[in-house]
Amino acid sequence: MAALVDELLVILHGLWLRRWLALAVAWGVCLAGWLGVALIPNSYESKARVYVNTQSLLEDKVGITQVQAQQDLDRLRQTLASTANLERVVKETDLNRTVDGPRDLAAKITKLRETITVMAQLDPSMIDISATWANSGLSDGANARISQQIVQKLVDIFQETNLSSDKVETSQSLAFLDQQLAARGKQLAAAEQRRVEFEQRYAGMLPGAGSIGQRMDAARSEINSIESQLVQAQSALAAMNGQLAGTPQTLPGVGASGAPSALAQAQADLASMRARGFTNSHPDVIAAQRQVDLLRGQGGGGGAGTPNPAYLSIRSMQAERAATVQGLSARKAQLQADLNAMASRQTDEPGLAAEQERLDRDYQVLKTQYDKMLADREEIRLRGDVKSETGSVQFRIVNPPSLPTAPAAPNRPLLLLGVLVLGLGAGVGTAFAAAQLKGGFPNAARLEKALGACVIGSISQTVNAAQLAAERQRMKWFAGASGGLAALCLLLIVIEFVQRGLA
Structure with missing residues (x-):
């Protein structure tokens, strides 16, 4: 130590x-x-604070989210220091008096871009705009005034951008979409015409919609359904024919004593047997049938016959069943003929199905694009109306540009x-x-x-x-x-x- x-x-x-x-x-x-x-040289800094509110009651209803509004605000903040805006600042302030040519103008724009600060606060709606200016060839008072003029001009440009950029962008977007919709509309009409011509030429003979294969499958399914309906109709017609064969056309008259004649009694007995399920080969039925034939040969058992209402009703139902069978048979024959013709065409021209798929694909792609562009156009128009009519962008100067009284540096x-x-x-x-x-x-x-x-x-x-x-x-x-x-x-x-x- x-x-x-x-x-x-x-x-x-x-x-x-x-x-x-x-x-x-x-x-x-x-x-x-x-x-x-x-x-x-002394540097003087001027500051201003502006409030920009992009919220609206209607914006969420038309798809304008808060994130999109914040992106718009960020875009405006970034474009505020663009070369065009800074050139306006130089030409519309006292800086223009010190400009000696294009090169000097470019130098001042570069210096402005380095000294201008645009910063958002914790509340993104609050934006601080500041500018610092120092020039050894100017007095302190001139430098202070120029810094204030720079911030004031930036605030003016920011306000103009907020009020006019949305309208200009909306009109440009709508004009572009109108042009694209017109072009897509022509292409869609041409694709639809080609599709209609193809269907008229090839697929028009088969029922239903869709491709040729789908229509052929639908025709086969319909033929299968018609066949089952035809079987049921034929069974009903056969039953009706059997019932008609066992029903007399006329009813014999009644006797003077009011009792039924022998022929009527024999026919009633025969009908009763058949109703109980006896077949024509049954001995009782054979005997009753002979009795009826014998009495008919003798003149009806002494009484005049009258038309049988049951026979007439059954005959009418028989005609209806026969018409149904005939109609189903004709429909089946027509579908089968069309199906055979289409199968023959497919065999002769195997590219028909591929051609129809291509036409349908082109048409669906164009239609999807057209519908989406139409929806986008309507959404942009509605959003533009909301922003212009409801005043969705509210701009207010909280702190005007200050005139600095002391140098910042x-x-x-x-x-x-x-x-x-x-x-x-x-x-x-x-x-x-x-x-x-x-x-x-x-x-x-x-x-x-x-x-x-x-x-x-x-x-x-x-x-x-x-x-x-x-x-x-x-x-x-x-x-x-x-x-x-x-x-x-x-x-x-x-x-x-x-x-x-x-x-």
């Missing part, structure tokens, strides 16, 4: 011996640094203090380097270590009264020069604050 203290004292002694060198270097560095700080008081610290550090460093470069032994311990021999003693410096007075005078000069350096720094800081107040 004692060695470290001795080493520190040696260093301090070396610095003290070279204090005038350190002070001179500090003055030089501080004067150069303070001059550089003075040459830095540079922070001269801090820079002046920093230069002072840097100058003092440079002076101390120079003195330390000079002490290290000069040879010698500052104390007896170093000499003893260097020579490897024992040092008996050392003689300190002796001064007389005149030398002591001169040393005191030099100390006063050194203190005055050091204090002057600090006082000059303080004076420059005071002047900076005074200038800010005057600005």
